[in-house]
Amino acid sequence: MGGPQQIREAFDIAKNFLTPVLDREEIHKTQGKSLLQILSQTPGEGDRAGDDVARPIVINEALDILTDIHRSFVSPEDKYDSLQSRGEVEDSPSEDAKRRRMLHALLDLISLEGIYPSLSSGVGIPLQQRVISVLPAGVIAKQAQTVPSSVPHDDPLLRRIIDVLVDVLFDPKPSLQPIIRGRILSDIISGTSDLAFNPNTVASSHKKTYQQTLSRIIDDTPTTVLLPTLSAFLQSDTAQWFKSTISSQISQVPLRLGGVVQTIMFIASQFSPSLGQEAQDQSNGPRLTVQAIMQISRLLSSVPSDFDPTVYFETIAPQLLALIDGDDPDLRKTASYVVGNGILGKRAYGAPGTVGHSIFVEPIFNALAANLDAKSRRWISRFTDIEGSMPDPPESDPTTNVLVDGATVDLALNRLRCLTLQHPNPGLVKRIVYPILLPLWGLACFSQEEGLASFHERVLPLLQTYFGISVGAQPLKKLVDNLLWDGGATWTYITDSNAGIALQKRSEKTNEHSNLVRLIDSLQARAELFVSLIGSDPSSEERTGDIFLYVSQNWLVQPQGSAVPRNTLSGGPVGESDNIIQKLVSAKVAEKLLENFKEALTRRPLRVLELIKQVIDGELHRFSAQERSMQGKVNSKVSLSSLANIVETKDKDNEESGNDSFESVSTAFSLMSTLLASADFSPTAEIEPLLGSLKKDLDQLIPFLPSTLSKPATTSSMLLEIHLAGADETAIKAVPAHVQDLDMHRQALANLNSDLPPVQAEGLSLISKLIMTSSPVLDVGSTLALLLSVITDASKTAGNEEYSYLGAIKIVGTLASRHPRTVIKTLVEEYADRREQRALDERLRIGESLLRTVQELGDALVGETAKILGEAMVAVAGRRGNKQHAQQIRKKQLAKEKREQERAQRKENESAMPEGWSISSGVAKAASELDLTELHSDEESPEQSEYATNVVAAWAAGASADDAPDDLRIRASAISILGSAINVNILGLGPAILSSAVELALATITLEREPESAILRRASIVLVLDILKALEAARETRANQDIGFGFSLLDDSTSSFGTPYGSSMQGQATIGNIPAMLRTLRFVENSEEDGLARGNLRALIESLEAWSEKSLMWGIGAHDDQDAFNPQFGLGDRIAGLRVDPMAGENTGRPRIEEIE
Template sequence: MDQKAREKSGRQKLMESIIEAGSKAFSPDVPETSRAQATRDFDDLIERTKTLNVLGALNILVRPGHVPPWLRTRLMEKLTLVPLRPDGVRATLEFVFSVHPSSTVRVSEAAVPQKRGANITHEALTIASNLLSVPPASVTPETWYSAISPQLLVLLDGGEGPELVKAASYVIGFGILGRKTSGAPGTAGWKYFAEPMLNYIKPPPGFSNEVGTEPDEIVDLSKQRILVQHNELVTALRRLHSLVASHPNPGLCKRLLAPLILPLWALASWPEAQPAAAEPVCSSALELLKTYLMLTPSPELVLVLAQNLGYIGGHNKRTPEWVYKVARDGQVQIVDARPRLTNKSDRACRFTLENIDRKTTKLLDLITSTLSDADISTSFLELLKRWLASNHNPKRSGIIVKQGNDKEEDPVAKLTEVKTLQAMMERFPEKLATQPKHILDLVSQILAGPGDSPDGDDEVIGVALSLLNMVVTVPGFQKARVEPVVLALIESSLDKLSKGSTDLSRTANNLRLLLLYRDEIDGDSSTATTTLPTDRQVEDRKTYALAISYITQPDSPAPVRSEGLNLIATLITSHSPVLDIPGILVLLSSLISDADEYIYLRIIKLYALLANKHPRSVTRELTDHFVDAKEMHPLDARLRFGEALLQVIQRLGETFTGDLATEVGNALLSVAGRRGRRPKTEAKRLREQRLQEQRNREAAEAWGGEVPDMSDPMTEEERVRNELLERIVEGWDESKRGMEDVRVRASALSVLGAAIEVNVAGLGQRLVTNAVDLCVAVLQLEREVEKGILRRAAVLFVMSFVRALEEARQKGRALGSGFGKEAQEDVMRTLRYVAETDNDGLVVQHAKDVVESLENWQVVKLLPAESSQQSALGEGLTKLAGLEVDPERSAALQEASLPRPKIEEVE
C-alpha cells in the first residue's frame, strides 16, 4: 500500500511541479525580468524527466479545465515535441498502445501496458501514426524527420518484436512515405526514410560514407575505397524487406524497389555465395526481387534482366563507378571501382560462359516462381523479336520487326539474350505455347520470305520451325482457332520449304503433314469447337489463377497478397463469367480471420462487391458464418463477418426484402437474444480454464508461494479502473456459461438496426415488433456493468427504428405496421428510466437523445407527409381562411379542376 501511495504521490508531485514551473515561466503576471530564468527551469524540468512520465503527466494536464489556457498551449507544445527525444518514438508508441481502449482485449492484459507491441489494434496504430507522421507547426520537416527516422528504422530491424516491426512499417509506409508532401522524392520524408535504405544498396553518384573513418587514419590509395560495409548493406536490405513485407501498399513497394532491380538481381544471383552473404544478402535480395516481379509482371523487365545477367554494380554499364565485391571472409561490400578500370583482365573474368549459364538458370528459376505462363510466353516473344531484329537482313521484307534503336549493341548482352532464349525453349516449351496466336503470327512472318533465302537465314527459319512444332504438338491445339489467313500463309510456306534442297526441307514437310492431319489425331473436334472459350475468358482465367496463387501462397508478402485481392476485385467489377462464386466465398471466409487488418478490410469490401450480382448467396453465406451454429469461428472472425454483413445490407438497400430479409432478420434476432447456447465453446473454455489453473499451481510451486506481480506498481485510481476493466472484459465472454458473447449480441443488434434503416418494410411487422420488444427487455433486465455495450446497441436500435418510420412517413410509404401509442409509451418510459439510472455514461446520453428524438417525432408525425407538403408548396398558396391570396392563380386552378361552363343555343 505504501508503494502505491508513493507512486500516486510521485505523479501528483510531477504534475504540481510542472504547473508551478510553467506558471512562473508563462503566467501573464510574472515580470519579464524573471521570465527567462523561469523558462529555462521549466525546460530543464521537462528534459530531465523520463519520457513515459512526461507523456503521462502532460496527457492529463492538457485536458480542458486542468490548467489555464496560456499554460495549456505551452504544455501542448511540449507534448508534441516528445518524439524528438532519443527514445521519444518508442515511448509514444508504448503510451498510445497502452492507453487506447481497443488495445486491451484479454483479461490478463487489461491492467498491464503492453510494451512489446502485443494487441496493437488498427485504431491505436492510426492514432500513433498521426502523432508521428506530421511534424508540429513549431518544427520544420527536416528537423522532425531527421530526429524520428533513426528510431523508426531501428524498429524495422526486428529486435523489439514483430508487432513493432508492423507498427513502424505502418507509420513509415502510410503516414510518411504514403503522403505526397512527405513521401515524394526530394521531400524530407523521402530523404530520411527511403534514401537511408536505397543509397546503401545502390549508391547514387557522388555518394560518400564517412562513418567510422578516423581523422588521422591513413588511406591506402592503391586499394579500393569501401563505400558500403557488409553490415550496412545487410541492414539496408533487412529494413527494406521489413517495410515491403509488412506494408500492403503495392504502389509504395513499386516506388521503393523500381530503382533497385539490377542491384537486387546482382545480389540475388551472386555466384557461389558463402554463408556469410547467402542468407542476409542474397536471400533478402531475392525475396525483394520476387515481390517486385509479382507486382509488375512485364516482359520488359525480363528483357532488362536478360540483357544484364552480368551486372555487378554502377550506373554506367560499361564503366561502373562502383561494384559489389566479396571480401576475404565472404562478406559482400560495395567498393569504388574507378581505380580498377584499367585492369582489363579483372573485368573480363566477370563475363565467363560458366557465369552466364549459371545466371541464366537462376533467371529461369526466378521467372518460373513469379510469373504466370502467359507472362513467360510474352517475355519469350519479346526476346525473340529482339533477337530477330538483330539478325534481320534489310533485303527481306517478310519479317516485320522494327529495331528500337541503331546504337552499337553490347556483344555480351546479345550473347545473354540468345542463351536465355535457348534455355527457355528447352526448359518449358509448354509454357511458351500458352499464346499460340502471337507465336503463329510471328512464325508466318518469318516463313513468308522468298524461297531463295540468303545465307544466314537458315538459323532464323530453324527457330521458326521449332516454334511451330512447339505450338502444333501441344495437346488441345485446334486449327479452327487459327486465323485462316495466317494458317494459309504457314501452309503455303511449309509447302514451299519442303520442296527445297536444304536440311530444313524434311522438317518442313513433316510439319506440313502434321498440320494437315492435326485435328484427326485428337478425333472429331466438331463438338469441341462450339465450346471453345473466348479470348476474354482465357485472360480472365489466367488472372483468376494468378490472383489465387498470390493469395494462397503461404510465403506471399503483404503487398503481393493485396495485389491478388485487387485482381479478384477487378474480375468482380467487370462481372467476369469465369469467377467461381462458391469457391470465392470459401476463400474469403478463410481469409477474414487473418490477423492483418489490411487483409480483412479488403475482404469485407470484396463481399460488398460480390453482393451486387449475387446478393442471396453472399448474404446467406455471411449470415451463416456470423451465427456460427457449428461453433467453428473465433470471436474476432464472427465480428468481422457481422461487419461485412452490415455493409452488404447497406449496399442492397431497398432490394433487401422478402424471404431473404426475413431469414437474415430472424437469424440476427436469435443471436441478439439471451437464449443462445454454445456448448462446444463452453467445453473449450472449461478446458482452457483447467489448463490455466494447472499452470498457476505449477508456478506457485516453483516460487514456493504466491507468484509475485512483476508489473509496474499502480496507484489506487489505476487499480480501481483496471479492476473495472477486468470485470467488463470478463463479463463480455459469456462462453464460460455456455451463452452467447455480449460483443456478438451487440453486433447483431447493430446490423439489425442498419437493416431497419435500409428497408423497414422489407423485414415485416412481426420481426420488427420482436426486435423492439427485445431491445426493451435488454434495457430493463440486463443492467450489469459489462452489458453496457449491449444496452448502447439496444438504444441505438430504437433510434434507427424511429428514423425508418419518419423516412417512410415523409415518402408516403405504407409499412403495413406501425408504432402504436401504447408501444410508444412503453419505450419512452423505459428510456427515461435508463437515462436516469443507468451506470454507463454513453447509454445515458444515447437514451436522452432518443427520448428527445421520439418526442419530436410524435409532434412531427401529426403534420401531413412531406410529399403532400411539397406538392402544396409547389402549387403555391391560393386561399388562407377564405382569403384569396392570388386570385388569378386561384381562378386558373378552379377552371382547371372544374368543368368549364358551356353556352348552348336553344330554339
C-alpha cells in the first residue's frame, strides 16, 4: 500500500472515468448533454433516465475513485509527504500537473453535481460566484432549476459525500487534504452546516455528529483561509438560519490565537481607498480606512450569542492591548477605536463595574492613582504578543516605598492617550479623564516643575482635549480648589532613573514647611497653566466669568461662618494657614484671569457686578453687626472694668478683620470703577436693576468707610448714577435673542481650528445642531465654505483628516436639505473647478459630498436645483473639459516618472565590470535581451505587460485624444453622481437632462475605446442601467401611468441621419431610441476588450430588450399586479411599420370658431 504503482493505477481509473468530459474529441461526440448524462452512459447503451437517476451513480463512483486515490497515498511509513514528492522518482512534473488537474476535475464534479443539487434552498455560495472547474469550454455546469425546499433535496447523497470527504480530511496521514481544502472547502462547510443546523430537518443523533464535524473543520482551517470563505456566504441571499450559523462562526474567529489581527487585515483588504488617494506607507498590509475601522469595531465588539461576555473580552483583550502597546500606528488606531467606541461605547460592556471597564479603564485609573491591586496589575502589564498570550504581571518590591514604578505610569499614560486622542469621541474623553483629573493635573505640574519636557508634552494634550470639549465650570473649580495638589493622602510624585515619574509613599519625616514653601514657589507656574487650560475651552468667555466670580468670592467675600479649607497640603492636618493659602491661590488665579481675559470680563459685566455686590453686602452686614453689638453693650448692666476688658478684646479682633475687609472693599471699588469707566460697557435690561441695588448699598456703606476708602467709593457711586441716569433717558439695550446661538457658533469655529480629533468632532456636532434648528446666526455660504475647507484640508494627519472630512460631508448633506439650491450650486462650481484651483483629491472629496447631498435631497431634487446638477455633471463627464494647467502638471509628472524609470533600467542593465573594463554594445544588447527573456519566462506575456503599463501611464496622462482633457477619475465620478441623482428622483431631472445623459453614455461607450477609458465605459453602461431602473420604479409608483417621457421603440434608422440614437427625432418626451441603441451596443460588445465592461454591456442589452417587451405589455394594458386584463389591440393613431395615418381623413372634432376684432 502506498507505492507508486498503486498511485498510477488509481489515477488511471480516474482518467478513464473523466475522459468523456476532459478529452476534446470525446466532448464533440456528446454535445448538448449534461455532465451526468455524459459520465453515466456506457458503450452500446443510450442515455440513462434523467439526471436524478444518474446523479447518485456518478457521484458514488467519483467518491470511490477519490477514496482509492487517497488510500494509494496513505502509507504506514512517513515516507511520502506530498503529491509532488510521490512522483519525484518516476513521474515527471507534467505528469504531476495532469494528476492535479484530474483531482480538481473530480472534486468539481462532486461539488457541482453532488453537493449543490443536494443542498436546501438558500445554503451555500451561488454557483455563478464559485470558482468554476477545469472542465473545458463546451461543457458547462449549470445549477439545476429545482423547486425551493427548506430541507436538503437529497439527504442520503449529501450525507454520503460529506462522510467520504470528512474521512479524508480528518485522516492523520497526509495525502489529498490540502487539495480538497483549497478546492471545495466552502462546499464542505455548506453541506455540513445543512446537515448539522438546518432547523427544518428532523432532529436526530446525526445532527450532533455533524455539528462536531463542522466545529472540527472550522478549527483545522487557518484563519487566513477561513475568513474569506465564511464571508463569501454572507454576500449572497442565504437562508436566515444559515446566515446565523455562519455569523456565529465568524464572530468566534477573534478568539483564536492572532485572530484579532487576522480579522483586522481581512476586513481592511475588503475596503479599498478612495480614488485619488495615495497609498500610505505607515504600516505593512492593506490600508485601514475609516469605513474598515468601523466595520472591524462592530465585529470585534459583538459577543457571540453562546459566549459569556467576560470570557470573550478577556480572551481578545490581550490581543487588543498588544496592538495598543505596539508600534504600528494604523493597528494602534484601529485597536483604540475598537476599545473606545466598540466596547466602552456600549453600556453593557463599558459602564463602571462591567468587564470592558475593568479591563481597559480601571487599570489606568488605579495606576495613576497609586491604587494597584492584583487584578489591575494583570491588565496594566505591557502586552507584546499579538497572538494573545498573557505577560507576567510586574511584581512590586516591598522593600521600597515606590507604589507604582515609572514604566507602569508611562504605560498607563500611553494607553490613556491612545483611547482619547486617536479618534473623535468627546463622550469617552469626558468619562475617562474626569475621574483622574487631579492625578493628571499633578503629573502635568510635577513634570513642568522638574523640567521633564517630553513627559509634560504628553500629559498636557489630555487636559487640553478634555477642557476643549466644553465640560462646564465644575472641573475647573475642582482644579482651583486643588491647584497645589501634589499627590494623594498617602503618596506623592518622584522622578526615577529613566527620567520618568513614579508614585511613592509619603514620608512621615517630610518637612511640611519646606514642602509648603516649594508649592508656593510653584504657584505662579500652576496659575499660568490653569489659565491656559481655560483658554483651550471654546466657551472661555463664559467659563472665565464663572471662575473669576468663584475665585474672587474665595478671596474677597468674608465668610459668614466656618468655611471648608481648600488647597491644603494632602495628608497634613488642617492648620491656621489653610485660609491664608486659599486666599493666596484665589488671588493669584484672579490676577492671572484679569491679565489674560480682561476684555472678556468687560463683555460679561454681570458676573463682576454680582461679585462686587457680595463684597459690599458683606461689609454692610459686618458694620451693622458691630453697631448692634455696641448698642447692646451700652444698654447692658455690667461693670466699667468688665466693659473695658470686653471692648479691648473686641477692638483687637475687629482691627484684624477690618484690615482684611478693607483690602477686599478696595479691590471691589477698583474693579467697579474700571468696569463702569470702560467705553465698551453699556447697561442692559438685565444689569440695570443690579446697578440700582449697588448704588443704594454703596450710599449706605460710605458713612462707615475710613477716609482712604470713602473717595473711591464716592467715585464709584457717581459712575453708577451717571449710567442709571443715561439708562433713564435712553431705552435699555435688549439682549440679543440669539446670544446662545452666537456663543455656540463661536465655540464651533474654535473647535474646528483645533488639531485634536475629539475637539473637531465636538465642533462639527455644534454646527449640525445649529443647522437642525435653522438658527439665524448661520450664513449658508460661509458655513458651506467652512465645511468645504474641512473636507479639502490636507494639512492634518491622514487618520484624523478622514474622521473630520467624513463628518463634514454628512453635515453638508444636512445643510442641503435646508438650502438645496445654494448648496448644490456651490458644490457644483467647486467640483467643476473651471479655474483649476483645486487638486484631484480635493475635487474627489467634493464629489463625495455632492453624492451625499444628492442622496439627502431625495424628492427635493427638482426644478432649477436638478437642472444645475444635471447639466454640470454632463459637462464634467464629457470630453470637452479644458484643464490646461492640470494637463501640464500631468505631463511633467509623467516625464519625470519616465526619466526615473529609464535611469533605473540603465542601472539594472549595467554589468558589474572592474574599473577600466568595458563591454561591447553587441554583447550588452544580447545580454539584456537574454535577461528580459528569462525575466518574463514564468510571468505574464510581454503583450500583457505592455497593456498594463499603457493603462497606468494613460491614467496619469489623461485621454490622448483631447488637447487638455479632465482627469478620467473625475469624469467617472461625475457619471456616478449623475446616476445617483437619476435613482433618487428621475422625474425631477426631466427629459432634457436624461436625453443628454443617454447621449453622453452612448458616445462614451462608442468613442472612448482606449484601455484606460474602461472605467468611463463601465460607468456609462451603469448610467443607462440606472435610467432603466429608475424609469421602471417611477412607473410602479404611479400605478403604471405615463410619466411623460421615455424610450422610443420605433426604428427610425432610415431617416435619422443626423441623430444616431434617434432622441431628437421623437421630441422632448423621448430620451432615446432603443433599436438604435441596441444596434450600437451589439456592435460595441463584439470589440470590447475589458471583461467587466463586456459583461455589463451584455446585461444592458438584455435589459433594453426586456424593456421593449414591457413597453409593449404596457401598451396593451397589461400590468404586473393584474391577474387578468383586457388587452387593447387597437391601431391607435398610427400603424406600426408604416408611415401612414389612418385617421388623417376624418374630422376628429367640431370646427372651432374664434372671434377676431
